[in-house]
Amino acid sequence: MNKIPSVDLRDFLSDDPARKQKFVNEIGKAYEDIGFVALKGHFLDDALVKELYGEVKNFFDLPVETKQKYEIPGIGGQRGYVGFGKETAKGFKKADLKEFWHFGQYLAENSKYSDVYPDNVTVAEVPKFNEVGKKAYQMLEKTGKYVLRALALYLGLDEFYFDQYIAEGNSILRPIHYPPITQEPEDAVRAAAHGDINLITLLMGAQGRGLQVQNHDGEWIDAIAQPDELMINVGDMLSRHTNNKLKSTIHRVVNPDRELWGTSRYSIPFFMHPVSEMKLDALEGTYDENNPKLYPDTTAGEFLHERLVELGLIK
Numbered sequence: 001m002n003k004i005p006s007v008d009l010r011d012f013l014s015d016d017p018a019r020k021q022k023f024v025n026e027i028g029k030a031y032e033d034i035g036f037v038a039l040k041g042h043f044l045d046d047a048l049v050k051e052l053y054g055e056v057k058n059f060f061d062l063p064v065e066t067k068q069k070y071e072i073p074g075i076g077g078q079r080g081y082v083g084f085g086k087e088t089a090k091g092f093k094k095a096d097l098k099e100f101w102h103f104g105q106y107l108a109e110n111s112k113y114s115d116v117y118p119d120n121v122t123v124a125e126v127p128k129f130n131e132v133g134k135k136a137y138q139m140l141e142k143t144g145k146y147v148l149r150a151l152a153l154y155l156g157l158d159e160f161y162f163d164q165y166i167a168e169g170n171s172i173l174r175p176i177h178y179p180p181i182t183q184e185p186e187d188a189v190r191a192a193a194h195g196d197i198n199l200i201t202l203l204m205g206a207q208g209r210g211l212q213v214q215n216h217d218g219e220w221i222d223a224i225a226q227p228d229e230l231m232i233n234v235g236d237m238l239s240r241h242t243n244n245k246l247k248s249t250i251h252r253v254v255n256p257d258r259e260l261w262g263t264s265r266y267s268i269p270f271f272m273h274p275v276s277e278m279k280l281d282a283l284e285g286t287y288d289e290n291n292p293k294l295y296p297d298t299t300a301g302e303f304l305h306e307r308l309v310e311l312g313l314i315k
Contacts, residue, residue: 004213004223004231005030009143010041012150027147028154028246031234035249036213038229039147039202043139046228049204052136052175055129056266059101060177062125067099070121077313078172079104080121084179086312097181103133103173113168116276137173140202140230140270141166147200147232148272155242156285165274166199170304172271176205178253181261193252196235197307198271203231205267214250223251237274237303240295243286276301 007030011023030037059067070081077086084099107114123129148162193214203211203225211223211231225231239248253267281297 003221004034004036004038004225006038006040006226006229008040009146012146013041024150024153027150031151031246034213034215035234035239035247036223036251037232038223038225039143039232040226040229042143042202042230044136044143044204044230048132048135048139051128051132052204052268053266055126055132056101056175056177056268058126059123059129059175060099060264060266066125070101070123072118072121075118076308078102078308079118082313098176098178100174100176103130103137105168105171106134106137107168111168113170113275117170133173133175136268137171137270140173141171141272143230144171144200144202144232144270144272147202151200151238151246155245155283157283162199162274165278165300166272167275169275170273170300171198172273173268174271175268176266178265178267180264193250195239195248195250196233196269196271197237197304198235198273199238199241200272201231201233201235202270202272203233203267204269205265210253210265211267212252212254214252216247220252235271236307237280237300240280240298240303241283243282243291243294245286273304274300276304 005026007023007026009023011019014020027037064083067081068083071083072080079102082100082102085097086099104120105113105117106120107117120130145163145166148166149159152161153159209222209224212220213223213233214220223231233251234246234248236248238246253265276299278300279297280295280300280303282293282295287293
């Protein structure tokens with residue numbers, strides 16, 4: 001496959017069973033074939049997207065010493081600011097050429113996860129940054145819930161199977177700034193080849209060249225979304241849980257052509273995580289004598305911790 005398939009969530013949300021099943025079939029097949037889709041009909045409107053990009057730029061334009069005030073020690077970068085060159089993809093020695101921010105889950109006061117998840121961090125210098133980030137977080141989480149419902153049906157599960165695990169899940173909204181490249185990168189890239197940790201990732205900002213996906217033939221193909229589309233891919237947790245029936249696809253963000261080195265790039269992925277106690281053991285029916293379990297049993301929390309250590313975010 002050399003092109004990312006496009007699907008429309010409005011098919012799934014319609015009252016027409018045939019349209020709903022069409023969406024289930026299309027997204028399931030795409031995730032088996034390449035692990036990525038471009039999604040129209042999501043819950044982010046144009047005004048919110050424009051406002052979010054404006055606030056993200058306002059934050060990253062702050063002086064480095066101001067941003068560093070929001071770098072919180074001891075939490076593996078799970079909330080607040082993570083400075084340039086702090087994250088290294090699994091298996092790579094060179095750090096990625098990026099800085100980023102993490103918004104986390106918004107919990108009810110009496111939530112049992114209140115003492116488990118770090119608090120969100122408020123930026124005093126950019127008053128609307130946190131408000132707009134929260135709105136975007138909630139609309140992306142809502143979109144992801146319906147995508148997972150479609151995938152549950154594709155897998156032969158109850159439609160609402162994933163709902164119990166993503167309610168108050170440890171999801172992350174990560175605005176990323178890839179600054180202008182000022183000198184020869186020496187093998188470093190904006191984001192080295194990697195698979196995502198989580199269940200699914202919903203990505204804003206895949207317009208234009210940069211994001212590339214490795215298909216099953218080992219070829220790198222450009223993943224370019226239309227302005228009204230999100231790129232949504234399978235993460236390692238969902239891949240493990242389905243015994244690789246739905247594939248977590250390796251992807252990267254390459255450096256631009258030299259004449260564009262002086263430009264910034266912004267992208268905003270939403271990493272949809274379940275609650276930590278969700279078991280990622282291979283689902284019944286995804287393995288047999290001829291197709292054994294590919295991964296040891298684990299939980300989402302254990303797997304996340306292991307990967308954060310590999311990324312250098314937890315020492």
